[in-house]
Amino acid sequence: MKKRAPHITLFSGGVGGAKLVDGFALLEPRANLTVIANTGDDVEQHGLWVSPDPDIVTYTLAGIVDESKGWGIAGDTFHALEALARLGEDTWMNLGDRDLATHIHRTRRRREGVRPTTIADEIARQLGVTTARILLPTDDFLRTVVETDSGTMPFEEYFLKARCEPEPRDIRYDGADKARAAPEALDALDAADMVVMAPSNPIASIGPILAVPGIREALKRCSAFRVAVSPIVGGRALKGPSDRMMRAKGYSVDPVGVASCYEGLIDALVIDEADRAYAAALEGKGLKTLVTQTVMKNRDDRARLAGEVGRAFLPDLEVGQGTG
Amino acid sequence: MKKRAPHITLFSGGVGGAKLVDGFALLEPRANLTVIANTGDDVEQHGLWVSPDPDIVTYTLAGIVDESKGWGIAGDTFHALEALARLGEDTWMNLGDRDLATHIHRTRRRREGVRPTTIADEIARQLGVTTARILLPTDDFLRTVVETDSGTMPFEEYFLKARCEPEPRDIRYDGADKARAAPEALDALDAADMVVMAPSNPIASIGPILAVPGIREALKRCSAFRVAVSPIVGGRALKGPSDRMMRAKGYSVDPVGVASCYEGLIDALVIDEADRAYAAALEGKGLKTLVTQTVMKNRDDRARLAGEVGRAFLPDLEVGQGTG
Numbered sequence: 170m171k172k173r174a175p176h177i178t179l180f181s182g183g184v185g186g187a188k189l190v191d192g193f194a195l196l197e198p199r200a201n202l203t204v205i206a207n208t209g210d211d212v213e214q215h216g217l218w219v220s221p222d223p224d225i226v227t228y229t230l231a232g233i234v235d236e237s238k239g240w241g242i243a244g245d246t247f248h249a250l251e252a253l254a255r256l257g258e259d260t261w262m263n264l265g266d267r268d269l270a271t272h273i274h275r276t277r278r279r280r281e282g283v284r285p286t287t288i289a290d291e292i293a294r295q296l297g298v299t300t301a302r303i304l305l306p307t308d309d310f311l312r313t314v315v316e317t318d319s320g321t322m323p324f325e326e327y328f329l330k331a332r333c334e335p336e337p338r339d340i341r342y343d344g345a346d347k348a349r350a351a352p353e354a355l356d357a358l359d360a361a362d363m364v365v366m367a368p369s370n371p372i373a374s375i376g377p378i379l380a381v382p383g384i385r386e387a388l389k390r391c392s393a394f395r396v397a398v399s400p401i402v403g404g405r406a407l408k409g410p411s412d413r414m415m416r417a418k419g420y421s422v423d424p425v426g427v428a429s430c431y432e433g434l435i436d437a438l439v440i441d442e443a444d445r446a447y448a449a450a451l452e453g454k455g456l457k458t459l460v461t462q463t464v465m466k467n468r469d470d471r472a473r474l475a476g477e478v479g480r481a482f483l484p485d486l487e488v489g490q491g492t493g
Numbered sequence: 494m495k496k497r498a499p500h501i502t503l504f505s506g507g508v509g510g511a512k513l514v515d516g517f518a519l520l521e522p523r524a525n526l527t528v529i530a531n532t533g534d535d536v537e538q539h540g541l542w543v544s545p546d547p548d549i550v551t552y553t554l555a556g557i558v559d560e561s562k563g564w565g566i567a568g569d570t571f572h573a574l575e576a577l578a579r580l581g582e583d584t585w586m587n588l589g590d591r592d593l594a595t596h597i598h599r600t601r602r603r604r605e606g607v608r609p610t611t612i613a614d615e616i617a618r619q620l621g622v623t624t625a626r627i628l629l630p631t632d633d634f635l636r637t638v639v640e641t642d643s644g645t646m647p648f649e650e651y652f653l654k655a656r657c658e659p660e661p662r663d664i665r666y667d668g669a670d671k672a673r674a675a676p677e678a679l680d681a682l683d684a685a686d687m688v689v690m691a692p693s694n695p696i697a698s699i700g701p702i703l704a705v706p707g708i709r710e711a712l713k714r715c716s717a718f719r720v721a722v723s724p725i726v727g728g729r730a731l732k733g734p735s736d737r738m739m740r741a742k743g744y745s746v747d748p749v750g751v752a753s754c755y756e757g758l759i760d761a762l763v764i765d766e767a768d769r770a771y772a773a774a775l776e777g778k779g780l781k782t783l784v785t786q787t788v789m790k791n792r793d794d795r796a797r798l799a800g801e802v803g804r805a806f807l808p809d810l811e812v813g814q815g816t817g
Contacts, residue, residue, distance in 0.1 A: 215597050215598065215601055216597065216600055216601030216604055217597065242576075245572065246570055246572050246590065248569065248570050248572075248589075248590035248591050248594075249573060249590040249591060249593050249594040249597070250594070251591070251594075252566075252590070252591040252592075252593075252594030252595070253594045253597065253598060255594075255619060255620065256594060256595065256598040256616065256619045256620070257598075257615075257619055258594075258598055258601075265572075266570065266572040266573040266576070266590040266593075267572050267573060267575070267576040268576075269573050269576075269590075269593070269597075270572075270573040270574070270575075270576030270577040270579075270580060270582075271576070271580065273539050273540065273541065273573070273577065273593075273597070274539065274577060274580040274581075274582055276540055277539055277540030277582075280540055291581075292580065295579060295580050295581055296579065296580075
């Protein structure tokens with residue numbers, strides 16, 4: 170009997186997460202993929218609703234992402250942004266002309282009263298994404314806020330405008346307590362054979378998703394095998410301020426700290442060969458481990474890692490090989 | 494005693510009007526110029542507030558207009574528009590990337606509650622306009638609507654999307670009866686030595702300005718010399734559907750018809766040499782006339798025409814020569 174394709178639901182932030190999502194999307198035969206993309210970084214810029222993480226995932230899966238940066242659209246120009254600066258707008262967020270179209274369209278649809286989840290799904294389809302469904306954790310307001318010695322600021326402002334320079338003291342998720350989980354996101358957890366926490370910032374990217382009431386509970390009760398891929402390699406974050414944010418939240422900056430971020434929510438942790446020494450400690454905590462090369466330098470790496478994760482933890486289902 | 498610089502207030506639509514405004518702006522020494530630009534063509538496109546005529550005047554005076562088209566910004570690209578089309582947006586309005594920045598900025602400021610008149614003035618200053626103040630007739634909703642056999646549509650949609658193909662049956666100014674004149678516009682009429690109706694569409698471009706309660710009365714009571722430049726030359730419109738719209742409103746498509754559009758509101762009419770034969774009829778109606786070359790093919794033409802109009806009707810004030 171032919172094995173069936175697995176339902177895999179990923180929690181993802183931006184650049185790092187999108188790479189692993191892309192890896193799963195590259196597998197043949199195809200898994201039934203769903204991405205729940207972080208909206209805690211959403212920000213209003215120039216009066217437009219910018220949604221960085223869902224866009225990065227969308228552009229990556231659509232094959233139009235600027236691969237050299239990991240975000241934005243390949244070959245984009247910045248003429249509108251230059252003109253906005255001339256008009257006195259604060260242009261700290263590097264929005265290209267083609268990218269702006271997404272924000273203009275999203276803002277228009279949102280003002281029409283269309284659900285953000287529907288808009289994200291529509292944008293992905295219109296840009297040609299066929300390998301995964303891109304969902305949001307909630308249609309409601311959610312904002313990751315970073316408290317620093319230089320003041321409190323939304324994550325994107327901390328990340329881009331302040332260039333992560335101030336030391337983070339705490340991270341909170343404004344609006345999370347009142348946000349309602351999107352039913353599609355809950356359904357995608359209920360239907361999943363495997364849930365994957367992509368190697369995104371556990372505090373700033375996955376944390377906001379888990380902070381939406383109902384998501385954590387769905388993750389606890391679902392029958393899926395739940396695995397996280399550590400974004401910490403060799404004691405530091407591959408990209409961004411994960412390490413400093415984990416430290417601010419009292420976690421050790423290593424695979425054990427990552428496992429603690431996801432305590433009670435994962436069955437396994439994928440760690441890099443550089444961190445092989447942590448495998449025993451993780452297994453002592455009751456977690457399965459997969460030790461492999463987790464740094465994704467190219468699309469081959471992405472598909473290889475995705476395939477390894479799938480085959481390691483879903484042995485009874487048909488998990489494809491990378492096509493790269 | 495040195496003559497003082499005159500206060501000149503122009504009513505203007507888009508391309509044709511902006512050329513004469515530019516002519517006055519080119520005069521040295523400078524007149525004290527104010528433009529009241531038509532907002533009846535304003536349209537929401539992609540959720541952004543587009544204001545075609547004030548923008549054309551602004552871009553022209555800022556020296557950044559695409560001279561070959563008469564509108565838009567020179568050298569602009571259309572990457573966002575292509576991306577908007579990919580997202581399913583109806584992109585019948587050809588908005589460039591740099592131009593979009595103006596609409597994004599205007600929309601943001603408007604949503605902040607800033608007066609449209611203030612926004613238009615700010616944009617002009619930020620883009621470097623120093624030769625004139627650009628005002629709006631009203632901060633309130635005003636929409637020029639064209640009734641045709643193929644349905645009723647806003648002017649920009651008639652002009653661009655329907656390419657003026659349906660025969661216009663009537664033109665009305667939605668919202669005009671409830672619009673309040675902007676105080677700056679009324680002040681600019683009260684302070685003027687000369688009021689000039691630029692060679693714009695009398696029905697679709699100047700008509701909406703005159704339809705705002707208070708503007709017509711201010712024009713009647715003001716002490717300025719009031720002159721219109723005919724947009725009809727040799728029995729047809731230099732550009733756009735002025736001729737068909739004048740016909741739809743029951744006016745003859747000639748200088749006498751233009752004079753009728755402005756009946757009781759002007760002291761003089763500037764007509765083209767091609768229409769010299771109408772001078773006697775106009776003078777019989779009590780109007781002064783200036784017969785000259787009114788077709789502005791280049792900036793020299795603009796400054797020459799502006800200088801001629803100024804010197805003909807403001808002989809006691811210092812009206813400059815074109816610098817072109």
